[in-house]
Amino acid sequence: MATIKHGANGGFKGKAGSVIGSSWKGIDYIKGLSKKRTKPFSEEQKIQQERFATITKFLMPIAPILKLGFGQKNADAxxxxxxxxxxxxxxxxxxxxxxxxxxxxKILISSGSFVGGGAMTASVAAGTLSIDWDTALNSLYGSKADDQVVILLHQPTINEFMTVPTPPTRADGTVDIVIPTHFLGGKGHVWIFFADRKGKKVSRSSYLGELDLV
Structure with missing residues (x-):
């Protein structure tokens, strides 16, 4: 049963006959009930579904990072x-x-025009991931010493991710991250991006390369 909250001319929530009412971010939607598919998928549809599944498998576990990294892009839609x-x-x-x-x-974990970290490097030694970046501030872009630095490490063999629970700041210029033991022995991929403390300004993520996790 559907519930009408704003009178006869307002949106509704729930099932009403062959349609379902819902809302997201204050926008009311009406959609038809799904029908059982009888027509087989075309080759093109199968290809698109597999591409979708491949990238979704990677992105879903890092949803909290994506919320910051892409939170200002098409946020209303x-x-x-x-x-x-x-x-x-x-x-x-x-x-x-x-x-x-x-x-x-080519994977992006953030997208924006905020200033990044200049010439950045990443290396691994004795089970520690070390990352360095430029601490110079840019008055044109409004970068600050306390901008947060978000770092992501992915180990594809075990399909796990690691980040720093408390992000370092732009002023730190460097961070050493102890890699979990079960990550070691394989390859790791590293990304970095910068965001202001309110999460309103975000840089485009940079891929720092594939590293031997030793």
Missing amino acids: MTPANVALQANMDTAVTGVYPLFELDYS
Whole structure:
């Protein structure tokens, strides 16, 4: 049963006959009930579904990071996860159906015009990931010493991610992160981006490369 909250001319929530009413971010929606599909998917549809599944598998576990990294993009119409999916599906998925793979160097975990960290480096030694960045401030872009630095490490063999619970600041210029023991022995991919303390200004993420986790 549907519930009408704002009179006969308002939106409604719930099922009413063959339609379902709902709302998101103050926008009312009405959609028809889904019907059982009888027509087989075309080859093109199967390819698109597999591309979608490939990038979604990577993005879903890092939803909290995407909320910050893409939270200012099309915020009134799309969720950050959907914006990230749209930004990555056509560029980061490579290979030939059905054997799609990810080009990690092209994956974006944030998108924006905020100033980044200049010349940045990442290295691993004795089970520690070390990352350095430029601490110089840019008055034109309004960067601050207390801007947060978000770092993501992905170990694809075990399909796990690691980040710093409390992000370092732009002024720190460097951070050492102890890598969990079960990450070691494989390869790791590293990304970094910068955001102001309110999360309103975000830089485009930078891929810092594939590293031997030793």
